[in-house]
Amino acid sequence: MSTTTIRLPEALKARIAKAAEAAGTTSHNFILEAIAEKADLAEQRAEFHALADQRYAQFLDTGESIPWEDARAWLRQRLAGKPAKRPAARKQAR
Structure with a gap:
């Protein structure tokens, strides 16, 4: 596993710590889950747009x-x- 450093404003770091504690996890794990969730959403959006493009092309053909x-x-x-x-x-x- 590689390491990436991110700089967080203190206010955001405090919010993450509070949210992570409420979720019963660590700040590190909370951040990892948030990044994974954001990546999943971006992939789903790309798949949605690809399907829409495919269906529009089919409509133009038929x-x-x-x-x-x-x-x-x-x-x-x-x-x-x-x-x-x-x-x-x-x-x-x-």
């Missing part, structure tokens, strides 16, 4: 999409716990 009204009705049925048939993508009239 011209097919699901109308919002159909998607909304499907989501409402699912939220209500009712069985719902997933709407199919199709080319939209202009």
Whole structure:
């Protein structure tokens, strides 16, 4: 494991110590978990954007999409716990 030095303002260092104590861990472990959590979020965001780009490219290729009204009705049925048939993508009239 490598070592990295970071300089923390005293106010932030005190906040970390207080939060770590409340969480029942050390300041070091609290900082490691915070960095790991931030890295996870950045990776998830990158995956989300890659998927969005892929789906948009597919839309541009096929011209097919699901109308919002159909998607909304499907989501409402699912939220209500009712069985719902997933709407199919199709080319939209202009």
